[in-house]
Amino acid sequence: MTTNITFQLNGREKTVQAHPMARLLDVLRQDCSLTGTKEGCGEGECGACTVIIDGRAVMSCMVPVCQVHGSKVESIEGLESMGADGQTCLHLIQEAFIKCGGAQCGICTPGMIMAAVAYLRQPESAPGGVAEALEGNLCRCTGYTRIFESVKTAIDRMKTGANQSR
Numbered sequence: 001m002t003t004n005i006t007f008q009l010n011g012r013e014k015t016v017q018a019h020p021m022a023r024l025l026d027v028l029r030q031d032c033s034l035t036g037t038k039e040g041c042g043e044g045e046c047g048a049c050t051v052i053i054d055g056r057a058v059m060s061c062m063v064p065v066c067q068v069h070g071s072k073v074e075s076i077e078g079l080e081s082m083g084a085d086g087q088t089c090l091h092l093i094q095e096a097f098i099k100c101g102g103a104q105c106g107i108c109t110p111g112m113i114m115a116a117v118a119y120l121r122q123p124e125s126a127p128g129g130v131a132e133a134l135e136g137n138l139c140r141c142t143g144y145t146r147i148f149e150s151v152k153t154a155i156d157r158m159k160t161g162a163n164q165s166r
Ligand code: FES
Pocket: 038, 039, 040, 041, 042, 043, 044, 045, 046, 047, 048, 049, 050, 059, 060, 061, 062
Protein backbone atom coordinates (compact mmCIF):
# COMPACT_ATOMS: atom_id res chain seq x y z
CA MET A 1 0.00 0.00 0.00
CA THR A 2 1.42 3.36 -0.98
CA THR A 3 0.52 6.78 0.29
CA ASN A 4 1.34 10.38 -0.54
CA ILE A 5 4.14 11.84 1.53
CA THR A 6 4.96 15.53 1.25
CA PHE A 7 8.14 17.17 2.46
CA GLN A 8 10.46 19.97 1.54
CA LEU A 9 13.32 18.63 -0.54
CA ASN A 10 16.24 20.95 -1.19
CA GLY A 11 14.02 23.98 -0.72
CA ARG A 12 11.08 22.81 -2.83
CA GLU A 13 7.90 21.06 -1.85
CA LYS A 14 7.94 17.46 -3.00
CA THR A 15 5.20 14.84 -2.88
CA VAL A 16 6.03 11.20 -3.47
CA GLN A 17 3.77 8.20 -3.59
CA ALA A 18 5.55 5.50 -1.66
CA HIS A 19 5.11 2.80 0.91
CA PRO A 20 5.29 4.54 4.29
CA MET A 21 8.11 2.25 5.41
CA ALA A 22 10.19 2.70 2.25
CA ARG A 23 13.67 3.89 3.12
CA LEU A 24 14.22 7.59 2.57
CA LEU A 25 17.46 6.60 0.83
CA ASP A 26 15.54 4.63 -1.81
CA VAL A 27 12.90 7.30 -2.23
CA LEU A 28 15.57 9.92 -2.85
CA ARG A 29 17.47 7.78 -5.32
CA GLN A 30 14.58 6.10 -7.13
CA ASP A 31 11.51 8.30 -6.80
CA CYS A 32 13.31 11.65 -6.78
CA SER A 33 16.20 10.68 -9.11
CA LEU A 34 18.70 12.16 -6.66
CA THR A 35 21.45 9.58 -6.81
CA GLY A 36 24.05 11.70 -5.03
CA THR A 37 23.07 10.08 -1.75
CA LYS A 38 24.92 6.77 -1.64
CA GLU A 39 24.30 3.41 -0.02
CA GLY A 40 27.18 1.77 1.77
CA CYS A 41 26.21 -0.67 4.50
CA GLY A 42 22.46 -0.17 4.46
CA GLU A 43 22.48 -0.78 8.21
CA GLY A 44 23.11 2.61 9.78
CA GLU A 45 26.80 1.96 10.32
CA CYS A 46 28.77 3.85 7.65
CA GLY A 47 27.16 7.26 7.09
CA ALA A 48 27.40 7.11 3.29
CA CYS A 49 23.67 7.83 3.05
CA THR A 50 23.72 10.91 5.30
CA VAL A 51 21.25 13.69 4.53
CA ILE A 52 20.12 16.62 6.64
CA ILE A 53 16.62 16.44 8.09
CA ASP A 54 15.37 19.53 9.91
CA GLY A 55 18.95 20.62 10.46
CA ARG A 56 20.32 17.32 11.72
CA ALA A 57 22.61 14.93 9.90
CA VAL A 58 20.70 11.65 9.62
CA MET A 59 21.40 8.31 7.95
CA SER A 60 18.69 8.00 5.32
CA CYS A 61 18.92 4.20 5.12
CA MET A 62 17.43 4.08 8.60
CA VAL A 63 14.57 6.52 8.03
CA PRO A 64 11.15 5.33 6.84
CA VAL A 65 9.94 7.96 4.41
CA CYS A 66 6.72 8.45 6.41
CA GLN A 67 8.86 10.06 9.12
CA VAL A 68 9.84 12.98 6.91
CA HIS A 69 6.28 14.02 6.07
CA GLY A 70 6.24 17.76 6.77
CA SER A 71 10.01 17.92 7.31
CA LYS A 72 12.79 19.74 5.57
CA VAL A 73 15.15 17.33 3.82
CA GLU A 74 18.44 18.35 2.25
CA SER A 75 20.54 16.10 0.04
CA ILE A 76 23.94 16.70 -1.52
CA GLU A 77 22.23 18.01 -4.67
CA GLY A 78 20.76 20.89 -2.67
CA LEU A 79 24.12 22.38 -1.76
CA GLU A 80 24.80 23.95 -5.14
CA SER A 81 23.41 27.36 -5.87
CA MET A 82 23.07 29.57 -8.91
CA GLY A 83 25.47 32.45 -9.13
CA ALA A 84 24.61 35.91 -10.41
CA ASP A 85 26.24 34.98 -13.70
CA GLY A 86 23.93 31.97 -14.13
CA GLN A 87 26.73 29.53 -13.38
CA THR A 88 26.43 26.81 -10.76
CA CYS A 89 28.29 27.59 -7.53
CA LEU A 90 29.47 24.84 -5.22
CA HIS A 91 29.03 25.11 -1.47
CA LEU A 92 32.22 26.16 0.28
CA ILE A 93 32.56 22.72 1.84
CA GLN A 94 32.40 21.14 -1.62
CA GLU A 95 35.09 23.54 -2.81
CA ALA A 96 37.22 22.69 0.22
CA PHE A 97 36.88 18.94 -0.41
CA ILE A 98 38.12 19.48 -3.97
CA LYS A 99 40.93 21.81 -2.92
CA CYS A 100 42.22 19.60 -0.10
CA GLY A 101 41.71 16.23 -1.78
CA GLY A 102 38.96 15.22 0.65
CA ALA A 103 36.81 13.79 -2.15
CA GLN A 104 38.52 10.44 -2.25
CA CYS A 105 36.22 7.64 -3.37
CA GLY A 106 32.83 9.06 -4.25
CA ILE A 107 30.83 6.66 -2.10
CA CYS A 108 31.52 8.10 1.32
CA THR A 109 32.06 11.68 0.12
CA PRO A 110 28.43 12.90 -0.14
CA GLY A 111 27.68 11.64 3.36
CA MET A 112 30.87 13.19 4.73
CA ILE A 113 29.96 16.50 3.14
CA MET A 114 26.40 16.50 4.47
CA ALA A 115 27.60 15.67 7.99
CA ALA A 116 30.16 18.46 7.67
CA VAL A 117 27.54 20.96 6.50
CA ALA A 118 25.35 20.17 9.51
CA TYR A 119 28.42 20.69 11.70
CA LEU A 120 29.40 23.96 10.02
CA ARG A 121 25.94 25.37 10.61
CA GLN A 122 26.29 24.95 14.35
CA PRO A 123 27.27 27.95 16.41
CA GLU A 124 31.01 28.43 16.67
CA SER A 125 30.90 27.28 20.27
CA ALA A 126 29.34 23.93 19.37
CA PRO A 127 30.85 21.16 21.44
CA GLY A 128 33.07 18.56 19.86
CA GLY A 129 35.42 18.95 16.94
CA VAL A 130 35.46 17.89 13.31
CA ALA A 131 36.41 14.33 14.20
CA GLU A 132 33.44 14.03 16.54
CA ALA A 133 31.10 15.58 13.98
CA LEU A 134 32.15 13.00 11.38
CA GLU A 135 32.52 10.01 13.69
CA GLY A 136 29.46 8.35 12.14
CA ASN A 137 30.95 8.57 8.65
CA LEU A 138 33.39 5.81 7.84
CA CYS A 139 36.16 5.72 5.28
CA ARG A 140 37.15 2.19 4.44
CA CYS A 141 40.06 3.00 2.19
CA THR A 142 42.15 6.15 2.30
CA GLY A 143 41.87 7.67 5.75
CA TYR A 144 40.55 10.81 7.34
CA THR A 145 43.45 13.27 7.15
CA ARG A 146 42.36 15.04 3.96
CA ILE A 147 38.71 14.86 4.91
CA PHE A 148 39.30 16.62 8.23
CA GLU A 149 41.60 19.09 6.51
CA SER A 150 38.81 19.90 4.06
CA VAL A 151 36.35 20.66 6.84
CA LYS A 152 38.90 22.76 8.72
CA THR A 153 39.63 24.69 5.52
CA ALA A 154 35.92 25.39 5.09
CA ILE A 155 35.74 26.61 8.69
CA ASP A 156 38.68 28.96 8.05
CA ARG A 157 36.97 30.29 4.95
CA MET A 158 33.78 30.90 6.91
CA LYS A 159 35.74 32.83 9.50
CA THR A 160 37.20 35.04 6.81
CA GLY A 161 33.74 35.70 5.41
CA ALA A 162 33.72 33.64 2.22
CA ASN A 163 30.27 32.24 1.37
CA GLN A 164 29.01 33.17 4.78
CA SER A 165 25.39 33.17 3.66
CA ARG A 166 25.33 29.42 2.94
S1 FES B 1 24.23 3.13 4.00
FE1 FES B 1 23.24 4.17 5.57
S2 FES B 1 24.64 4.14 7.21
FE2 FES B 1 25.59 2.93 5.67
